[in-house]
Amino acid sequence: MATTYKHGIYGEFADSISRIGTQSSTIAVYVDTAPVNLIRGYEQYVNVPVKLNNFSNAKRYMGYSDDWEKFGLCEAIHTHLNNAAGVAGPIVTINVLNPDIHRLEKETVKTLTFANGRAAFESDTIILDTLVLLDKEEGIDYTVDYDFTKGQVILNSVGDAISGSVDAIFFEVDPSMLTYKDIIGGVTTGGEYSGLGCIDLMYQELGLIPNLILSPNWSHIPEVYEAMIVAGTKVNGHWDAYIYADLPLEDGDSKIDNIEAAKEWKKSNGYSNKRSKVFWPQNEDTAGCIHHKSVLAAWVSLQVDANHAGIPMETCSNKAIPVCKHYFGKNSKNRGFDQQCANELNEVGITTSVYWGGQWVLWGPHSAAYSFGQVTDNQVVFDNTLRTMMFVTNDFQQEHALTIDSPMTRAMADTIKEREQEKADARATMGAFIGKPVVRFDQEQNPTSELAEGNFVWDFEGTPTPPWKSGTLRVAYTDEGFTSYFEEVE
Numbered sequence: 001m002a003t004t005y006k007h008g009i010y011g012e013f014a015d016s017i018s019r020i021g022t023q024s025s026t027i028a029v030y031v032d033t034a035p036v037n038l039i040r041g042y043e044q045y046v047n048v049p050v051k052l053n054n055f056s057n058a059k060r061y062m063g064y065s066d067d068w069e070k071f072g073l074c075e076a077i078h079t080h081l082n083n084a085a086g087v088a089g090p091i092v093t094i095n096v097l098n099p100d101i102h103r104l105e106k107e108t109v110k111t112l113t114f115a116n117g118r119a120a121f122e123s124d125t126i127i128l129d130t131l132v133l134l135d136k137e138e139g140i141d142y143t144v145d146y147d148f149t150k151g152q153v154i155l156n157s158v159g160d161a162i163s164g165s166v167d168a169i170f171f172e173v174d175p176s177m178l179t180y181k182d183i184i185g186g187v188t189t190g191g192e193y194s195g196l197g198c199i200d201l202m203y204q205e206l207g208l209i210p211n212l213i214l215s216p217n218w219s220h221i222p223e224v225y226e227a228m229i230v231a232g233t234k235v236n237g238h239w240d241a242y243i244y245a246d247l248p249l250e251d252g253d254s255k256i257d258n259i260e261a262a263k264e265w266k267k268s269n270g271y272s273n274k275r276s277k278v279f280w281p282q283n284e285d286t287a288g289c290i291h292h293k294s295v296l297a298a299w300v301s302l303q304v305d306a307n308h309a310g311i312p313m314e315t316c317s318n319k320a321i322p323v324c325k326h327y328f329g330k331n332s333k334n335r336g337f338d339q340q341c342a343n344e345l346n347e348v349g350i351t352t353s354v355y356w357g358g359q360w361v362l363w364g365p366h367s368a369a370y371s372f373g374q375v376t377d378n379q380v381v382f383d384n385t386l387r388t389m390m391f392v393t394n395d396f397q398q399e400h401a402l403t404i405d406s407p408m409t410r411a412m413a414d415t416i417k418e419r420e421q422e423k424a425d426a427r428a429t430m431g432a433f434i435g436k437p438v439v440r441f442d443q444e445q446n447p448t449s450e451l452a453e454g455n456f457v458w459d460f461e462g463t464p465t466p467p468w469k470s471g472t473l474r475v476a477y478t479d480e481g482f483t484s485y486f487e488e489v490e
Contacts, residue, residue: 011238011240011392011393011394011396011397025302025305025306025310026211026212026301026302026305026306026310026312027090027091027092027202027208027209027210027211027212028076028080028091028092028211028212028213028214028298028301028302029049029091029092029093029094029199029202029210029212029213029214029241030072030073030076030091030092030093030094030214030215030216031094031096031183031185031195031196031198031199031213031214031215031218032071032072032073032076032093032094032095032096032183032215032216032217032218033070033071033072033073033095033096033097033175033178033217034062034063034064034071034073034074034077034093034095034097035062035063035064035065035071035074035097035124035125035173036062036063036095036097036099037063037097037099037125037126037127037128037172037173038063038064038065038124038126038128038146038148039060039061039062039063039128039146040128040129041129042099042127042129043100045061045062045095046095046096046097046098046099047094047095047096047098047185047193047194047195047198048094048095048198048201049092049093049094049198049199049201049202049205049206050062050092050093050094050095051090051091051092051206051208052077052080052081052089052090052091052092052093053081053089053090054081054087054089055077055081055082058077058081058082058093059148062074062077062093062095063146063148064077064078064148065124065148065151066151066289067124068217068289068290069217069290070124070175071097071124071175072215072216072217072218073093073095075216075217075291075292075295076091076093076214076216076295076298077091077093078289079291079295079296079298079299080298080299080302083299083322084322085320085321085322086303088299088300088302088303088306089302091298091302092202092206092208092210094195094196094198094199096178096182096183096185096194096195097173097175097178099127099129099171099173101177102173102174102175102177102178103127103171103172103173103174104171104172104173104174107130107169107170107171108126108169108170108171108172109167109168109169110167110168110169110170111165111166111167111168112133112155112165112166112167112168113164113165114155114157114161114162114163114164114165114166115163116161117156117157117161117162117163118154118155118156118157119154119155119162119166120147120150120152120153120154120155121152121153121168122150122151122152122153123151123152123153123172124151125172125173125174125175126153126170126171126172127170127171127172127173128144128146128153128170130169130170130171131144131153131168131169131170132168132169132170133155133162133166133167133168133169134166134167134168134169136162136166139158140158140159141157141158141159141162142155142156142157142158142162143155143156143158155168180218180221180223180224181195182194182195183195183196183215183218183224183227184196184223184224184227185197185198187200196213196215196227196228196230196231197231199213199231199232199235199241200235200236202235203235203236203239204236209235209239209394209398210232210235210239210241211241211242211312211387211390211391211394212241212242212243212244212298212301213228213231213232213241213242213243213244214243214244214245214294214295214298215228215245216246216292216294216295217292219243219244219245219246219294220245220246220247220248222269222270222271225243225245225271225273225276226270228243228245228276229243229273229275229276232275233275238394238397239394239397240275240390240393240394241390242275242276242277242312242383242386242387242390243273243275243276243277244276244277244279244294244295244297244298245271245276245277245278245279245294245368246278246279246280246282246292246293246294247262247265247266247271247278247279247280247281247350248265249281249282249327249328249329249332250329251265255328255329255332256280256281257281257328257329257332257334258328258334259337259341259344259345262280262281262345262350263344263345263348263350266278266280266348266349266350266368267348271368272349272368272369272371273368273369274367274368274369274377274379274380274386275367275386276367276368276369277297277351277366277367277368277383278349278350278351278368279292279293279294279297279350279351279352280293280345280350280351280352281293281326281327281328281352282326282327282328283296283321283323283324283325283326283327283353283360284323284324284325284326284327285322285323285324286324290327291321291323291327293351293352293353293362296321296323296353296362297316297351297362299321300316300319300321300362301316303319304316304319308430308431308432309430310391311388311391311427311430311432312384312387312388312390312391313384313388313427313430313431313432313464313465314384314467315365315382315383315384315467316351316362316383317351317361317362317363317364317365317383317467318356318361318362318363318365319361319362320359320360320361321353321360321361321362322360323353323360324360325360326353337354338354338355339354339356339363342354342363342364345364346363346364346365346366347371347372348370348371348372349366349367349368349369349370349371350364350368351363351364351365351366351383352364365382365383365384365467365469366381366382366383367380367381367382367383367385367386370382381466382464382466382467382469384464384465384467385464385466388432388433388464389464392460392462395423396420396460399419400416403416408454408456413441413456414441416441416458417439417440417441417458420439420458420460421438421439424437424438424439424460424462425437427462428462431465432464432465433462433463433464433465434463434464434465434466435462435463437460437461437462437463438460438461438462439458439459439460440458440459440461441456441457441458441459442459445457445459
């Protein structure tokens with residue numbers, strides 16, 4: 001008998017079945033801060049999921065600043081949508097910076113010098129909507145614009161050219177006022193959404209299902225990591241999303257800038273949920289920009305998944321990333337490590353990066369739950385395993401959503417089974433599964449008591465294709481070749 005009332009189409013994970021011996025496009029959703037203070041009418045972009053298709057509309061809806069440490073969403077925007085190595089989107093961003101709340105108490109007064117009716121000054125903290133010129137009126141005496149390339153506020157005269165010195169008055173945001181609780185957010189009984197809670201709005205407002213959840217500047221905080229896991233588990237009661245999180249480079253007064261420290265921190269802080277993949281350390285590119293590895297991994301994953309019709313059947317490991325070295329923090333003396341050392345991280349479920357095959361690549365195909373020699377459920381070994389299973393459950397629910405409450409005839413039950421088997425066979429053919437995945441509709445799983453309640457269950461059994469993690473060619477010496485000196489030449 002069911003212990004929970006159900007009305008809808010559902011997907012669930014069954015226990016893994018081990019044999020002895022033997023969505024549509026991926027959507028990454030980021031919860032962090034963006035300089036929405038640089039756009040007009042910022043109120044509509046605070047704690048709201050926004051789909052970004054390109055760099056132009058990213059600047060229009062989220063603003064942009066090169067200060068990624070201050071505005072974490074800008075790192076995601078640049079990496080996915082303004083990357084010389086390739087664009088990978090769309091992405092969904094949820095900005096938690098609220099210029100009405102996270103602002104300095106006192107107004108800033110800045111004296112501007114107009115020349116040829118124009119003035120400009122640099123700022124990425126100005127709340128553009130609050131800017132006024134003393135004794136002037138916007139729209140009548142001047143216009144306000146922002147140049148995201150130069151990071152400048154631009155003021156142009158309207159009508160008679162303004163000249164000389166004029167005082168500008170405005171408020172500025174203070175991102176340091178935010179705490180991890182703003183990222184976690186939630187949903188109130190009154191229907192107000194904030195932080196990670198806004199992920200629940202994606203399906204009904206954007207028609208999108210979240211596949212990856214990230215918070216680059218905050219996921220190293222254990223409370224945020226745990227909240228991300230919760231947020232990605234049965235979104236809206238249905239959808240499954242995978243978490244990409246980073247380990248910190250420092251924790252209080254302690255530096256996490258070497259392999260042993262990273263391994264110990266992961267273990268002691270419980271970054272080992274099977275629904276996640278964790279990364280360490282960060283990376284630096286040739287321009288001096290510092291990248292969270294989780295963002296680079298999401299960028300790679302969107303590209304790799306797209307190569308397989310949206311099915312996350314291939315790990316992001318051993319895929320090129322546009323960086324030039326490891327980054328362990330401003331004052332760290334660590335100059336990096338090679339693949340052999342990187343494997344020490346991999347064996348405890350930490351994904352890293354190495355220089356390999358003439359380029360920098362992500363390195364580590366495992367989930368955060370993996371620990372070499374201690375695996376009791378093969379579902380946790382590789383990241384693509386659970387992500388592929390999530391794809392199957394999400395796709396099942398998405399495809400059959402509109403047939404709920406239709407008469408469940410025997411023909412419909414068989415049709416659903418046959419359709420799911422057809423998709424399973426197609427996915428096996430393209431290499432997402434090995435062997436023959438099977439879809440069943442069994443009486444054992446569908447007792448009369450459940451059928452009478454309108455609850456129907458189909459079982460899917462399949463083995464996601466594992467990556468080729470290692471390969472060894474055994475080369476042996478033999479004396480047999482010497483006999484060729486004495487053999488007759490044909």
